[in-house]
Structure formats: C-alpha cells, structure tokens
Amino acid sequence: MNGNYFQMQHFITESNWSARQLMDQVALEVSSTIPRKRLTALVIDESGWTKKGDKSVGVGRQYCGNVGKVANCQVAVFATLSNVDYSSLIDARLYLPQDWCDDTRRCDEAGIPENERVFKTKAQLAWEIIEHQSGQVDFDFVSADGFYGNDAELARRINESGYLYMLDIHSDQTIYLSRPELYVPPRKSSRGRAPEKLKATIQGITAQEYLQTLSNGQWKELSVPNTSKGVLTGFYHFVNVWIWNKAVDQVEPRLLVIRKTYTPKGGEEIKFSFTNANLGQYTPRGLAYMQAERFFVEHSIKESKQILGLDQFQTRKWNAWLHQAALNFLVSSFILKEKILYKEEIPLLSAKDVKELIIFQLYRQMSDEQMYHKIIQRHIRRQKDINRAYRWQDPNLSK
Secondary structure, eight states: HHHHHHHHHHHHHHHHHHHHHHHHHHHHHHHSOOSSSSOOOEEEEEEEEESSOSSSTTOEEEEEETEEEEEEEEEEEEEEEEEEEEEEEEEEEOOOOOOHHTTTHHHHHOOOOOOOOOOOHHHHHHHHHHHHHTSSSOOSEEEHHHHHHTOOHHHHHHHHHHHHEEEOOTTTTESSOOOOOOOOOOOOOOSSOOOOOOSSSSSEEHHHHHHHTOOGOOOOEEEEEEEEOOOOEEEEEEEEEEEEEEEEETTEEEEEEEEEOOOSSEEEEEEEEEEEETTTTSOOOHHHHHHHHHHHHHHHHHHHHHSSSSSSOOOOHHHHHHHHHHHHHHHHHHHHHHHHHTTTTTTTTOOHHHHHHHHHHHHHOOHHHHHHHHHHHHHHHHHHHHHHHHHOHHHHHHH
C-alpha cells in the first residue's frame, strides 16, 4: 500500500510527462466525439478552492466563487467544450497573483517555469485558452460569465479572431442606445490645465436601467430544447447598443440580449448578455440557444468538481497541479464517451452513475438488481426535477 501511495505521489508530482500534451489530446478527442446537434460552444469559467497556508502554488487572499467571498484560495480559468446535452473540460490555466510573480524564491519552491512567472489577468488567461484551442478544436462561439463579458478587450479580441461570442454581462454595464461620438471638451478658461479626458456626446445608461423601460409587448417568448433534459422557456428582448471600450477609446457595437425566466416558486431571474452576432444572421431562437449554453453546461462542470474531484487539489507544486487537472479532464472525457455510448438506453446517465457502476464492478457490495434499481430511482427523481426547472413562464407575459 505504501509503495503504491509513493508511486502515485511521484506520478502526480515529480514525473516528467506533459500535462499540456495530455490536455491537448483530450481536447482533440472531445472535439471529435461530441455530437454536432447545434452550434458548439467553448465555455470559459473560473473556479476557486480554499486552501490553508501559503505553500500551494498560486494560493493567496482573493475572491473565491465557491464560497462567494474573499478567501485564502487557488483560482484557475477553465474551458469546456459543449453542445447542448454533452460537454467536457478541455483546458485550464492557473491564476498567479502579482505577489507570486514578484517572489522568485516562492516560484522556485513551487517549481513554476520562468516563462510562466509573468502576471496575467484572468481575462488574459481566458484569451490564451481561446487562442490555443482555436488552432486545434472545433467550436462556433465563445461563452463566459459576466466577469469576462464586462471585459471589452476580451470581446474585441474574440471578434477580431473571427469567432462569435455570447458573453454574460453585469446589470451595471453602461450602454448607449445610439452611437456616441467621443471628444475632448473645449477649454473653458485660460486658467488650469487644458481638458484631456474624453467624453461621450450622449448620456449612457446601465443595462438594468434599460430593462426598467421595457413593456410586456417588447418581450418575445422562446423555448430552447435540450433534448433529453427538457425545454428552457423564457422571455427575450434583443436590442442593438454601443459601448465605450475605454481600453482603446473606441465606440463598439453590441447586440444586447436580455432573458427573463421564472422559477417554480415565482421568482424572477434576469440574464444580460452581449454578442457580436446579429438578427440578420441568426434567428431569435438561435441567439436564445447560444445564451442558454452556460445554463446547460453548468451541470457538467459541477460533476467534474463534486464527482470527479476537480475542486480537491491536494498538490502544492506547479507541475503537480497541472498533472491533476489533466487527469481529471481525461476522466471527464471518458464519462462523456460513456454518456454518448448509452444515450438511447440511459439518457440521464451521469458522472455519479458511471463512478458508482465502476465501484460496483470492483467490489460487488450489492446485487445487480439492487444497483440498477438504485440508479433508475435516481433518474426518476432527476427527471422530475428537470421537468420543474426547465419550464419557466409568466402567464401575464403570454397574454
């Protein structure tokens, strides 16, 4: 047992196999395996996990989404390839805070390569992933949450690369309903410094403020099918707007997509997104599908964290962290293939099911009938939950 333990430790921590090569191989396999039912999304997401001490690579006081606050944690940017029912993780970049990049001793102890000791924002890491994957896997658009959607430079880079994007934004994002001009105000007197800061010729408003101006008749009810899981029904509003990209001082067009959905308990959920697609190229339903892709992929990411152990990193060094992530992606791709293989017989097959079936085959702690009954009952409960969650509508808006 001890020998096996130390062999595994060496395999994860010290062995010289390339995590990047394995990730790339997994990405290629996922890209060739995933069914092309609709547009395929490259979904960018970040994850953090709390840590004790200061030795684990990249650890520090920073915002941790898993706990919803600033904590001592590691944070990484991940990419998932997704097409409605099926998705799998294919890439990851560990975020290094500035104080890590500036500390040579700390980087040496963690085994961080010298070319990686350059501070990069999470948006820059996201772009590295997109740029890297664009050369090897097939995807039609990029999706990400509001942290990345509010970064105008990331959107500009994706647009210039020729890809579509559907990026969530925060409700306080400033928009312009007509194209503003940027100008330097004229000098009002000879005293003091001359104005240098640009201003817009019209007043911008937030996405939330714009939402408050909409009437019931300005919403369009759309349903986005998700085959084995059900239908996401919501109310959508599309409008062409402009934003001021202050990183390059340019005014850029966006299509603002707003989705309104209602929970089974009557609660209202609003989602704001920017896209470089337009209604001349894509139908409202097609745009609604692109915006819903993050909704569909969240379960897959949750599986990788909770079932496959993605959020249970027990390593300290750079190489070990990458090794563990790459192996997790390898297992995730195996789960994807099993789901596709048995999609007709077991449409709700999950990572938890596959994991339990493997354990069952190894240890046989119950009969075949008991094992399959357990899974079937879980699927029945899951389908009931799906039926409740995916059919949200407001009868007042349907009139």
